Amino acid sequence: MRLSGKIFMDGTFWLAEIPMLDVMTQGHTKKEAYEMVVDLLKSLHGNHELHIELYKKIGGEFEIGFSSLKELIPLLLRRKREMSGLSLSQVAQRLGSSSRNAYARYEQGQSVPSVEKLNELLHALSPDTDIVLSESKVA
DSSP states (O other): OEEEEEEEEETTEEEEEEGGGTEEEEESSHHHHHHHHHHHHHHHHTOTTOOEEEEEOGGGEEEEEESOHHHHHHHHHHHHHHHHTOOHHHHHHHTTOSOHHHHHHHHTTSSOOOHHHHHHHHHHHOTTOOOOOOOOOOO
16 A cells, blocks of 8 residues: 655755645755655654655656555554544544544554544544545556
């Protein structure tokens, strides 16, 4: 599973963004911007030893691959919760639970949700957003 992003020139800088995580970084060169994307994701994840693959595509698009879902899903859930401005308790309430610990286990990477559960979690975090899955050829 990968996250998609875009890279483009803006003035004298190359900007790289990953819309699903609502993050952007920049570099003086395209190469530097790509390096900054990887560094940004390692910092957000809190693990600078994390293995992240960057797949460059045509037309300013790229994809970021994590070594496992156990590394990607916690980052995705935490960023979506932060973007929504929700506390762990508020997410638990949206899921119909009185305990924030059930949800927190997914965000901390202690549990990996099924596809159905991940959809439920993402809908609780961002009810007005649909997640679109797409297929990509391995470069």
